[in-house]
Amino acid sequence: MSLNKNNFLIIFFVFTTPCALGQEKTERDSILTENLEEVVVTATRTVRQLSSLPLPVTLIAKEQIARSGVTRLNEILNEQTGIVMTPDVTIGGGEGVQIQGIASDYVMVLIDGVPVVGRSSGNLDLSRFAIGNIKQIEVVKGPSSSLFGSEALGGVINIITERPNSDKVTGQISHRAASFNNQNSTINLNQRKGKLGYSVFVDRLSTDGFDLTPNQEGQTVNPFFNYTLNGRLYFNVSENLKAFASGRYFLQDFDIPSGTSEERDGNLHLRLDHNLTDKSGFEYEFYYTNYSTNEQTVDPINDEILLDNDFDQKLFRPEVRFNHNFSSDNTLTLGGGYNLETLNRSLFADEITFNSQYVFAQYDFRPLKKLNIIAGARFDNHSEYNSQLSPKLSARYDLNPHWALKGSVGSGFKAPDFRQLYLDFTNASGGGYSVFGKEVEAEGIQRLQANDEVANLAVDPNDLGEPLDAESSVGINLGVGFKKGKLRSDLNFFRNDFENLIDTRILAAKTNGQNVFGYINRESVYTQGLEVDLQYKALENLNLSAGYQLLYAFDKDKEDAVENGEVFGRDPETLETIRLERSDYFGLENRSRHTLNFKAFYEVPEWGANANLRVVYRSRFGLADRNGNDILDELDNSFVDGYALVNLSFGKTFYEHYQLQLGANNLLDFQGSNPLATQDNEQLINPGTQLFARLNIQF
Amino acid sequence: MKTTLKLFSLCTLLFAFMACSDDDGDTVAEFTVTAITPDSGTVGSEITITGTNFPDVSAINLTFGGVPATISSATSTQLVVTVPTGATSGAVTVSANGFTQDATTSFTVLANLVSGTMENLEAPQTGSQGEPAGGPFTKFSFETGAVTDSDTEWDIAFRGTTIAVNGGTVTGTNDEPARNGNGGAAIETGLFAEVTSAAGLTFEVDADGAFAIPTGSGEGWYNYNPATFTLSPIPGRVLVFRTHDGRYAKVEILSYYRDAPAVPDPFMDESRMYTFNYVYNPNEGETNLAAN
Numbered sequence: 001m002s003l004n005k006n007n008f009l010i011i012f013f014v015f016t017t018p019c020a021l022g023q024e025k026t027e028r029d030s031i032l033t034e035n036l037e038e039v040v041v042t043a044t045r046t047v048r049q050l051s052s053l054p055l056p057v058t059l060i061a062k063e064q065i066a067r068s069g070v071t072r073l074n075e076i077l078n079e080q081t082g083i084v085m086t087p088d089v090t091i092g093g094g095e096g097v098q099i100q101g102i103a104s105d106y107v108m109v110l111i112d113g114v115p116v117v118g119r120s121s122g123n124l125d126l127s128r129f130a131i132g133n134i135k136q137i138e139v140v141k142g143p144s145s146s147l148f149g150s151e152a153l154g155g156v157i158n159i160i161t162e163r164p165n166s167d168k169v170t171g172q173i174s175h176r177a178a179s180f181n182n183q184n185s186t187i188n189l190n191q192r193k194g195k196l197g198y199s200v201f202v203d204r205l206s207t208d209g210f211d212l213t214p215n216q217e218g219q220t221v222n223p224f225f226n227y228t229l230n231g232r233l234y235f236n237v238s239e240n241l242k243a244f245a246s247g248r249y250f251l252q253d254f255d256i257p258s259g260t261s262e263e264r265d266g267n268l269h270l271r272l273d274h275n276l277t278d279k280s281g282f283e284y285e286f287y288y289t290n291y292s293t294n295e296q297t298v299d300p301i302n303d304e305i306l307l308d309n310d311f312d313q314k315l316f317r318p319e320v321r322f323n324h325n326f327s328s329d330n331t332l333t334l335g336g337g338y339n340l341e342t343l344n345r346s347l348f349a350d351e352i353t354f355n356s357q358y359v360f361a362q363y364d365f366r367p368l369k370k371l372n373i374i375a376g377a378r379f380d381n382h383s384e385y386n387s388q389l390s391p392k393l394s395a396r397y398d399l400n401p402h403w404a405l406k407g408s409v410g411s412g413f414k415a416p417d418f419r420q421l422y423l424d425f426t427n428a429s430g431g432g433y434s435v436f437g438k439e440v441e442a443e444g445i446q447r448l449q450a451n452d453e454v455a456n457l458a459v460d461p462n463d464l465g466e467p468l469d470a471e472s473s474v475g476i477n478l479g480v481g482f483k484k485g486k487l488r489s490d491l492n493f494f495r496n497d498f499e500n501l502i503d504t505r506i507l508a509a510k511t512n513g514q515n516v517f518g519y520i521n522r523e524s525v526y527t528q529g530l531e532v533d534l535q536y537k538a539l540e541n542l543n544l545s546a547g548y549q550l551l552y553a554f555d556k557d558k559e560d561a562v563e564n565g566e567v568f569g570r571d572p573e574t575l576e577t578i579r580l581e582r583s584d585y586f587g588l589e590n591r592s593r594h595t596l597n598f599k600a601f602y603e604v605p606e607w608g609a610n611a612n613l614r615v616v617y618r619s620r621f622g623l624a625d626r627n628g629n630d631i632l633d634e635l636d637n638s639f640v641d642g643y644a645l646v647n648l649s650f651g652k653t654f655y656e657h658y659q660l661q662l663g664a665n666n667l668l669d670f671q672g673s674n675p676l677a678t679q680d681n682e683q684l685i686n687p688g689t690q691l692f693a694r695l696n697i698q699f
Numbered sequence: 700m701k702t703t704l705k706l707f708s709l710c711t712l713l714f715a716f717m718a719c720s721d722d723d724g725d726t727v728a729e730f731t732v733t734a735i736t737p738d739s740g741t742v743g744s745e746i747t748i749t750g751t752n753f754p755d756v757s758a759i760n761l762t763f764g765g766v767p768a769t770i771s772s773a774t775s776t777q778l779v780v781t782v783p784t785g786a787t788s789g790a791v792t793v794s795a796n797g798f799t800q801d802a803t804t805s806f807t808v809l810a811n812l813v814s815g816t817m818e819n820l821e822a823p824q825t826g827s828q829g830e831p832a833g834g835p836f837t838k839f840s841f842e843t844g845a846v847t848d849s850d851t852e853w854d855i856a857f858r859g860t861t862i863a864v865n866g867g868t869v870t871g872t873n874d875e876p877a878r879n880g881n882g883g884a885a886i887e888t889g890l891f892a893e894v895t896s897a898a899g900l901t902f903e904v905d906a907d908g909a910f911a912i913p914t915g916s917g918e919g920w921y922n923y924n925p926a927t928f929t930l931s932p933i934p935g936r937v938l939v940f941r942t943h944d945g946r947y948a949k950v951e952i953l954s955y956y957r958d959a960p961a962v963p964d965p966f967m968d969e970s971r972m973y974t975f976n977y978v979y980n981p982n983e984g985e986t987n988l989a990a991n
Contacts, residue, residue, distance in 0.1 A: 455872060509914045509915060511873075515916070568890070577935055577951065625922070625924060626929065626931065628933045629933060630922055630933075637962050676927050
């Protein structure tokens with residue numbers, strides 16, 4: 001550790017001058033180009049070399065994150081091929097991740113292999129996750145329920161934290177200041193001494209927020225601050241028994257005009273790796289997580305509480321895994337576990353408890369020298385809905401050292417969530433409509449009937465409470481990989497078919513003219529397209545990469561209805577009704593047909609300097625149906641034109657330990673315009689250019 | 700093939716026979732009028748009159764209730780005429796060469812279909828914010844093409860998003876008008892112009908607990924988009940009504956907001972304000988809805 005007087009001065013500088021920045025000192029290896037050492041754990045739950053996998057996996061290495069100068073998970077994901085962070089502009093602020101056109105609800109997020117909870121209307125806010133202490137981010141595309149169970153339909157994002165590997169105290173202290181008074185301070189310490197290793201991570205972020213509606217009162221994103229604390233312990237009891245413990249705590253507090261809005265997320269993760277022999281071993285894992293929010297809106301005049309919305313979700317999950325290597329290319333993985341989930345929410349009558357048990361098995365083998373096959377399946381038994389069997393088969397055939405064929409077929413499912421099962425909500429301020437979850441709808445309707453609030457039932461009373469099925473998908477990926485010299489490229493065709501998606505339906509009309517809503521399995525949609533990834537080491541110090549995704553995403557029933565001539569639109573000028581053609585149906589909301597990214601990372605080792613340019617483009621997409629036909633069509637005045645975000649950053653190392661980084665995200669100041677905004681109230685899509693500066697002290 | 704041959708032979712025989720008869724005498728044969736199809740129609744519609752021995756068209760004088768009509772095409776057995784302006788129901792008379800003959804059935808002149816647009820029909824509603832909906836419905840008569848206060852001479856009525864018909868019984872919400880007519884409603888899908896007849900449709904009536912036009916987003920005539928807070932009439936939904944007195948009309952709702960803006964602003968534009976196109980057939984029991 002090299003904290004001398006000089007360094008303390010620098011620290012002072014860091015925390016008092018909000019225009020300082022930094023950049024980690026890194027090995028110049030795996031920013032973009034292939035590295036044989038690159039291994040991932042998410043695809044198989046065993047350590048596997050990235051370049052030999054049969055299924056599409058995106059790996060984002062620490063170096064790429066550091067050079068890009070971003071600090072939150074959502075920011076780095078948006079720059080990857082086939083991954084789009086969709087601005088939820090209709091609500092404002094919230095962002096959802098989309099993989100292969102599959103919405104955030106169906107993407108699982110893990111930290112070191114264990115799932116995070118706490119979704120708001122199905123959407124997980126990825127800006128919650130600080131990425132200052134991670135080794136890499138792994139993204140497995142396509143259904144992965146065969147290993148991870150519910151929610152892993154569209155893909156799995158796994159944040160892998162960094163292990164300490166030096167007997168000296170190493171780490172970094174950094175501060176990043178950016179537009180909108182965005183201040184992010186990070187301390188990261190690691191040490192490994194003999195059998196014991198530890199890691200401490202503290203991150204504080206605060207910002208004034210931003211406003212996308214300049215003509216309206218209030219801000220789109222209110223000022224907030226958050227803390228992320230993460231402590232990890234590594235203890236090698238013996239050569240064959242290793243223990244790992246991690247505790248993480250996240251607290252976020254929004255400064256809203258009247259009232260409070262708090263968010264807390266805590267995880268406790270324990271793991272024991274027990275090697276029985278050289279070839280086989282057990283992993284025992286205990287995981288507990290608790291996510292809670294507390295929202296209160298008070299009347300600014302008389303302090304009366306107008307809205308009190310609490311949300312408290314807990315998950316306890318023990319899991320055991322067993323691996324046996326018959327040979328180096330021949331691994332059997334078995335596992336089983338138990339989920340206990342509870343939710344206490346203001347909008348629910350009682351605290352709700354789910355429990356489920358699961359077992360899974362996977363066999364990863366090489367029947368031929370050039371052929372790798374991974375076959376796996378998982379069985380989930382759940383207390384509230386039908387049990388699920390999720391198989392998956394992947395294969396890779398190496399034609400020669402340069403070319404490889406890859407294919408995988410897998411299924412995924414998503415359990416009906418708490419809301420869809422137990423919501424018991426009447427919106428008194430929003431017109432008096434009611435929403436009931438499946439498990440409480442029969443009871444709820446009876447209650448309303450007893451109060452003479454039901455005018456007429458829209459469904460057969462005997463159908464009330466018929467159990468919901470899990471939403472399910474089948475995903476196919478077929479690809480070709482090529483690598484030669486300085487070039488690496490991948491082409492992947494994908495098709496995901498979703499069945500039994502849960503939609504709302506009207507259960508009854510109320511005497512107040514409003515409706516009672518319930519949930520039903522109804523929709524089936526598909527997403528299909530292709531992804532192309534190119535990585536090229538143009539010069540010794542220049543890495544280029546480009547990615548493209550072509551996407552078609554449609555609702556099958558609506559597609560049929562349009563083809564049968566049963567869907568109509570309205571001429572926006574004359575209001576005349578027009579029969580829609582197939583080509584008028586644009587597809588699912590918030591999907592761009594084309595997304596592109598281009599990245600160039602350049603280094604000047606003799607100056608200790610680096611620079612990079614990253615461009616992300618997404619083509620036109622639509623936000624909502626506006627002409628009442630319940631599909632997004634070309635007549636809807638609802639489209640956001642295609643746009644590009646250009647990000648640039650420069651870094652330089654001084655005196656070996658200090659790195660200064662300057663950059664701009666959204667350099668071209670794209671702001672866009674929300675077509676749903678009313679005439680006199682302009683709404684932006686993006687708050688505009690964010691400049692940042694970061695100073696990092698590496699020791 | 701066989702049929703064609705038979706027909707051909709028959710025609711040849713007939714021709715030969717007629718040619719013979721022509722040769723027989725010098726007097727002009729008396730013609731007959733056997734049928735009028737259809738036996739009713741609006742002014743301007745084409746009617747076919749069949750008979751025998753019609754003379755040359757220049758010699759024929761054809762009247763609808765005394766008003767002369769123009770013959771657009773003629774053979775010796777068939778006349779196609781257009782119902783003249785001013786025609787009245789009654790006998791269709793054909794005279795030529797001193798003979799006058801009435802058709803065996805009389806002809807009914809139908810009133811023309813009425814096409815119209817009702818703009819900004821106000822449909823206020825009380826309650827609904829957790830309270831039962833209430834307030835009087837705004838009643839509309841197709842016959843007058845206007846809002847009416849009559850308790851009996853109304854066909855459809857509006858309150859908020861709810862549409863009542865003057866047929867069946869009250870559904871049970873507050874302040875509903877009494878149903879005392881023979882009204883009903885059917886919901887069709889298609890372009891407005893494609894719905895050309897009310898024949899064969901099943902007409903629902905208001906009943907205890909259920910309006911003939913179902914309430915709720917996506918159920919009846921509108922969709923509500925919670926993302927934009929906008930209520931839009933579902934394009935392609937054509938509402939076909941039977942009026943209180945057994946006539947038929949079709950309606951296409953264009954907008955729920957004042958002055959039917961192309962893209963309504965739910966916060967600025969006044970809602971509960973209907974604009975709709977309609978076509979009304981004022982002839983009792985007539986199902987034709989093909990507007991000219």
